[in-house]
Structures are given as structure tokens and as C-alpha cells.
Amino acid sequence: MLELKAINAGYGNVQVLRNLSLTAKPGQVTCVMGRNGAGKTTMLRTIMGQVQAQAGSITLNNTPLHGLPAHEVPRHGIGYVPQGRRLFGELTVAQNIEIGLMTRHKTAKTRDYVLSLFPRLRERLAQRSSTLSGGEQQMLAIARALCLEPAVLLLDEPTEGLQPSMITLIRETLLTLKATGVATILVEQRVDAVLSMANQIAFVSNGTVAETLENTNLTPATPQFQTYVGI
Amino acid sequence: MDFGPFLLLALMEGTVMAAVLALTAVGLSLVFGVMRVVNVAHGEFFMLGAVIAWFVTHYMPGPPAVGFAAALVICPLLVGGVAALSDTLILKRLNYDPEATIVATIGLSYIFQQAALTFYGPDARPVEAPFDLRIQLPWFGYSGYKIAVVVAAIVILLAVWLLMTRTRAGLIMRATQLDRTTARAFGINVDRVYAAVFALGAGLAAVAAVLIVPIQQAHYLMGHDPLLLSFIVVIIGGLGSLRGTLLAALVIGLSDGVISVFFSPTLAKILATLLVAMVLVFRPQGLFGVKQ
Ligand SMILES: Nc1ncnc2c1ncn2[C@@H]1O[C@H](COP(=O)(O)OP(=O)(O)OP(=O)(O)O)[C@@H](O)[C@H]1O
Ligand SMILES: [Mg+2]
Numbered sequence: 001m002l003e004l005k006a007i008n009a010g011y012g013n014v015q016v017l018r019n020l021s022l023t024a025k026p027g028q029v030t031c032v033m034g035r036n037g038a039g040k041t042t043m044l045r046t047i048m049g050q051v052q053a054q055a056g057s058i059t060l061n062n063t064p065l066h067g068l069p070a071h072e073v074p075r076h077g078i079g080y081v082p083q084g085r086r087l088f089g090e091l092t093v094a095q096n097i098e099i100g101l102m103t104r105h106k107t108a109k110t111r112d113y114v115l116s117l118f119p120r121l122r123e124r125l126a127q128r129s130s131t132l133s134g135g136e137q138q139m140l141a142i143a144r145a146l147c148l149e150p151a152v153l154l155l156d157e158p159t160e161g162l163q164p165s166m167i168t169l170i171r172e173t174l175l176t177l178k179a180t181g182v183a184t185i186l187v188e189q190r191v192d193a194v195l196s197m198a199n200q201i202a203f204v205s206n207g208t209v210a211e212t213l214e215n216t217n218l219t220p221a222t223p224q225f226q227t228y229v230g231i
Numbered sequence: 232m233d234f235g236p237f238l239l240l241a242l243m244e245g246t247v248m249a250a251v252l253a254l255t256a257v258g259l260s261l262v263f264g265v266m267r268v269v270n271v272a273h274g275e276f277f278m279l280g281a282v283i284a285w286f287v288t289h290y291m292p293g294p295p296a297v298g299f300a301a302a303l304v305i306c307p308l309l310v311g312g313v314a315a316l317s318d319t320l321i322l323k324r325l326n327y328d329p330e331a332t333i334v335a336t337i338g339l340s341y342i343f344q345q346a347a348l349t350f351y352g353p354d355a356r357p358v359e360a361p362f363d364l365r366i367q368l369p370w371f372g373y374s375g376y377k378i379a380v381v382v383a384a385i386v387i388l389l390a391v392w393l394l395m396t397r398t399r400a401g402l403i404m405r406a407t408q409l410d411r412t413t414a415r416a417f418g419i420n421v422d423r424v425y426a427a428v429f430a431l432g433a434g435l436a437a438v439a440a441v442l443i444v445p446i447q448q449a450h451y452l453m454g455h456d457p458l459l460l461s462f463i464v465v466i467i468g469g470l471g472s473l474r475g476t477l478l479a480a481l482v483i484g485l486s487d488g489v490i491s492v493f494f495s496p497t498l499a500k501i502l503a504t505l506l507v508a509m510v511l512v513f514r515p516q517g518l519f520g521v522k523q
Contacts, residue, residue: 048416070415086413088406099406102399103418144417 001025002047002078002152002183007056009046016042018207020056024152024183029174031194031215032187033229034204040187041083043204044154047185048080049073060152074103079145083156083187085137087144089130093121096129096140100147114146117173135166142173152183159193171197189229191220203228236370237492245488247377247446250384251439253480255457256464257391258435260476263465265408265428268327271336273436274458275343276314280306280437281358281449282351288358299361299445306441307434314433315426322429323422340454347451355453360445380442387438388477391431395473404428459500460487463507469517478519 002024010016016039024030032040045051047058049070058066060076074080079100088096101111115122118139124132129140138158145153155174159167167190174197178184188194194201198215205228213224232240259273284302291298317339325331364375395401407414407424415421436457440449447453464483468475483503490499510518 050412050415069420070412071418071420074416074418080416082413082416086410088409088413090409091402091405095402098399098402099414099417099419102403148417 001061002185003057003059004043004047005057005059007043007046007058008054009042009051010054011042011051015054016051016207017046017053020204020208022185022202022209024185025199026151026183027178027181028199029178029184029186029197031198031201032185032204033189033194033201033225035228035230038204039207040204041156042207044080044082044156044185044187047073047078047154074148077104077148077151079148079150079153081138081141081145081153081155081158083160085141087129087137087140089128091129092126093129093132093140094125096144097121097125097147100144104148106147106149110147110149114143117146117176118143135162135169138162138166138170142170146177150182152185153177154185156187157189158186159188159190167193191225191229195220232370236368238489239368240371240373241489241492242485243373243377243488244492245485247380247484248488249481249484250381251443252457252460252464252484253388253477254384254439254442255436256461256468256476256480257388257473258432258439259461260465260468260470260473261391261435262429262432263470264472265404266322266327266425267329268322268332268429269329269336270429270432271333271458272317272339272343273336273432273461274454274456275340276310276433276454277436277440277457278347278449278451278454279310279313279343280440281444281453282347282451283309283437284441284444285351285356285358285449295359296361299358299441302358302441303438307437310437311430311434315430318426318429319422323425327425344451344454351449351451353451355448355450357448358444374446376445380446383442384439387435391435392473400427460503463503465517466507467510467518469519472517472519475517475519479517 004020004022007017007020008015020043022030032043034040042051046053047065049065049068053066057064060078063076065073065076088099097111097114120136121139121143124136129137132140142158158170171193174184174186186197195215195218201213201215202209203211203224210228211224255277259270262268262270283306287302287305288295288298291301321335321339322332325335360376362376365372366375366378395404403419403424407419407421411421460483464479465476467483468479487499487503490502
């Protein structure tokens with residue numbers, strides 16, 4: 001279980017996260033919603049150690065992650081799919097996957113499992129990743145994170161700019177992973193996608209989790225969507 | 232001498248020059264490519280390589296070849312160690328800020344120069360070649376050692392290329408070069424990669440210096456020319472592009488050799504500098520670089 005407790009974080013003198021708390025449980029998807037600039041990406045970057053938490057704690061099964069150098073966080077089993085994918089564009093599909101595998105010294109077995117989730121990538125292993133279509137790039141970004149065999153998966157708007165067929169595929173993959181016990185934090189702006197995947201929905205506003213709802217009996221008409229996301 | 236043989240001699244001299252220059256410039260290019268650091272102290276790493284080579288060959292008992300072989304191993308390791316230490320103690324603390332690191336490496340270059348002046352002295356001192364072989368061509372005799380320098384440079388450059396393209400370490404360096412934040416998110420210890428790349432870049436300059444020191448003498452101010460020429464090569468080849476750096480080293484080395492032999496070394500430098508100015512105006516990404 002990943003727990004963020006009372007996190008303060010920001011850039012330089014600008015504080016972005018204020019007293020933010022959030023929990024991600026194994027086998028559950030926690031969706032994070034909020035307006036542009038609310039601090040969703042900053043929250044994920046703080047978990048990854050890319051932004052230093054000034055106060056509060058981040059723990060994975062009670063092991064503290066806050067204060068670790070950024071390169072040690074993923075070694076604890078945190079897979080990260082950043083906003084905008086951030087593939088190593090000049091490297092091939094196979095090399096991007098190789099880098100994912102190296103993080104936690106995973107072998108060909110993990111690679112085969114990940115590629116079985118995304119057969120399209122297997123056909124394009126030797127291709128430069130920057131030449132993939134948008135949907136394929138997103139698959140690779142997710143595949144690269146899964147190469148860690150993560151206990152926690154962080155995804156930052158993975159469906160942004162993708163076609164409906166691709167969104168369906170990503171949703172199905174995430175549901176498969178959920179069934180394997182991965183704890184997922186999914187930043188997502190599409191209400192329909194959120195309702196079809198989430199166990200909980202955390203609404204972020206002004207750098208803090210303002211409200212958390214269990215995903216039972218929610219509909220697109222639930223007022224919180226209007227309040228925190230403006231849809 | 233007739234024109235033909237004279238041209239051949241000029242081309243051979245140019246090839247030796249190009250080989251050593253390529254080694255030095257690839258080191259500079261690698262550091263800039265991966266770390267985005269313009270290393271003004273690169274020429275001083277070259278100088279340190281030469282000066283340490285003098286110490287090693289001077290104090291090593293046995294035939295010159297033994298001392299020279301030892302220098303080939305010891306110099307890049309020592310200079311690489313000094314570079315890694317400079318990276319950790321200075322560049323890292325500046326957060327690799329591009330402007331601050333330029334000033335810092337200028338400072339480092341003075342420190343290295345003064346250290347060499349203090350411990351090695353102001354004299355230029357020769358290092359004996361590891362073997363004495365003259366290859367007799369129909370028109371003139373040529374130093375077998377110089378040919379060995381070219382071969383050694385090609386072997387080392389090939390090794391660097393294999394390292395970058397075929398190994399895990401190379402993959403880690405390239406990932407760091409492309410996106411260091413994301414590299415960290417996949418467990419890559421960027422600080423360690425930077426220290427290693429800075430050491431590798433300096434080590435390449437040091438090896439180049441060991442190879443050249445039986446031809447040119449070791450001197451505490453000898454870092455200037457390799458620094459200038461490496462910058463010329465790296466700018467013409469495209470910053471951070473290894474292939475471009477190699478091609479540009481060949482062009483600059485050969486033309487420098489030919490123009491120096493037929494006209495004057497000064498004219499060669501003038502033309503090379505002019506070429507850099509033209510490249511900067513008309514093709515700032517370098518002749519072989521990719522537009523950013
Ligand atoms: N590198 C940075 N340096 C300084 N300020 C930043 C930086 N990155 C983000 N910010 C600021 O932090 C605040 C939160 O940004 P963040 O990217 O976390 O928002 P977000 O919720 O992910 O928004 P979006 O929906 O647009 O992705 C914004 O005000 C933004 O301007
Ligand atoms: Mg964001």
C-alpha cells in the first residue's frame with residue numbers, strides 16, 4: 001500500500017502541494033481528477049522523488065520513500081508513466097523496454113509477459129520509438145513501466161489525445177493489471193473512463209485532495225465532477 | 232620531392248593528426264552530448280595525459296616499450312580519476328548549470344596548468360617512442376610509430392563506438408543524454424553516469440596525448456591547440472554527434488596536414504577557424520548534426 005500523508009511540495013519558493021494525503025491499495029485503481037494546474041503531475045513527481053517533499057511522508061508498505069534519491073524510488077517497485085509519455089525517442093522499442101527491465105533487474109520472462117499484453121509492440125521492436133503512432137507510444141510508455149513488475153503503477157493522463165479504440169485497449173490493460181494486484185494511481189480527465197475503472201476517485205484542487213469518493217452509484221451527473229473538473 | 236609523393240606525405244601527416252584529434256574531440260563531444268557541459272578544461276586533461284606519460288616512462292625501469300605500455304594504461308585511468316573527482320566535487324554542486332560549468336572548467340584548466348608547472352616544470356620534455364621502426368616507401372621513409380598511432384586510434388574509437396551502441400553501459404549513457412529526469416525514473420543513477428562520462432571523455436584526451444607525446448614533447452601549455460581544434464571539430468561535426476565528430480576530425484586533420492605542408496600551419500588554422508565561423512552562421516547545428 002502506498003500512502004501519502006500531509007505532503008507539502010513545490011518548485012523553489014512556489015508551493016504547489018498543500019497538506020495532500022492519498023492512499024493507493026493493491027488491486028485497486030485510485031483515479032485522480034482536477035483542473036489544469038491543480039497539482040496532479042506534481043503529486044506524481046513528488047512520489048517519484050523528482051520534486052522534494054518539504055513536509056509529510058510517502059511510504060510503500062511502511063517503507064519510507066520520501067527523501068530517497070529519485071533513481072532509488074523506482075527500484076522499490078514504482079512504475080511511472082509520465083504525462084506526455086517521455087519515451088527515449090531516439091532509442092528503439094526494444095531499447096526502451098530494456099531500460100525498463102534494467103531498473104529492477106528483470107529478465108526475458110518479464111519482457112515476454114509485457115509484450116504479450118501489447119502484441120503490436122512485439123512487431124515493432126526494432127523501430128525507433130519516436131516513429132510510433134501516438135497510441136503505440138502510449139502502449140510503450142506503459143510497457144516500459146510494467147517491465148519493473150511494479151507494486152504501484154502511476155499513470156499521468158495516459159489517454160490524452162488518443163483514439164477511442166486505443167483508450168479501450170488501455171482501459172482493458174489496466175483492468176487486467178488491477179486483477180493481478182497492482183495498486184494503480186491514474187490521473188485521468190475523462191469521466192466515462194474514470195467511472196469504468198476507478199475504485200476511488202480523489203479530487204485534487206489547489207494542491208490538495210479536497211474530496212475522495214468511492215466509485216459506487218456514481219454517474220457523470222455526480223456534482224463533484226462539475227465542481228472539481230468543470231465538465 | 233615530386234608533387235605526388237609530397238602530397239602523399241602531407242596526407243599521411245594529416246591522417247596522424249586526424250587520428251589523435253578524433254580521439255580528443257570524441258571525448259569533448261561525449262561530455263557535451265550526455266552532460267551538456269562545455270568542458271573548457273578538456274585540453275588540460277590532454278596535457279595531464281602527456282605530462283603523466285613523461286613521469287611514467289621516465290621512472291619505469293626496463294625498455295621504452297614497457298614504460299610506454301604502462302603509460303597507455305595509467306594515464307587515462309589517473310586523468311579519468313581526476314575528472315570524476317572534479318565532476319563530483321565541482322560540476323555536480325553547480326547542478327550542471329551550462330554557464331556556471333563553463334566558468335568552473337576555465338578555473339579547473341588554470342589549476343591543472345599551474346599544478347603541471349609546479350610539479351613538472353616549464354620545460355618541454357620528450358618521451359621515447361615504444362619502438363623505432365622506419366618504413367621505407369619508394370619515395371621517402373616514414374615513421375612506423377606514426378602508423379601505429381593511427382591504428383591505435385582507430386581501435387580505440389571502434390571500442391568507444393561499440394561501447395555506446397552495443398552495451399548496457401552505452402544504453403544507459405544514451406538514455407541519460409536523451410532525458411535525464413526520465414532516466415532517473417527508471418533507476419539510472421545520473422550522478423554516476425555523469426562522473427563516468429566525464430572520466431571517459433578526459434581519459435580519451437589522455438590516451439590521445441600519450442599517443443602523441445613521442446611525436447610532440449610534453450609541455451604544461453600543450454593543451455591549447457587540442458582544445459581549440461577539438462572545439463572546431465565538434466562545432467563542425469555537430470555538438471554531441473559522434474559520427475559528425477569523426478568525419479569533421481578527418482576533414483580538419485587532413486586539410487590541416489596538407490595545408491601545413493604546402494603552405495603554412497598558420498594558414499591551416501586560419502582556414503579552419505573561418506570554416507567554423509561559416510558553419511556557425513549558415514548551419515549552426517553543424518554539418519552532420521540534427522536541428523534541435
Ligand atoms: N517545473 C516547474 N517549475 C515551476 N512551477 C511548475 C513546474 N511544473 C509545474 N509548475 C506549476 O505547478 C502547478 C501545478 O502543476 P501540475 O503540472 O502539477 O498540474 P496538473 O494538475 O498536472 O495540470 P495539467 O492538468 O495541466 O497536467 C502549476 O501552477 C504549474 O504552473
Ligand atoms: Mg499534469
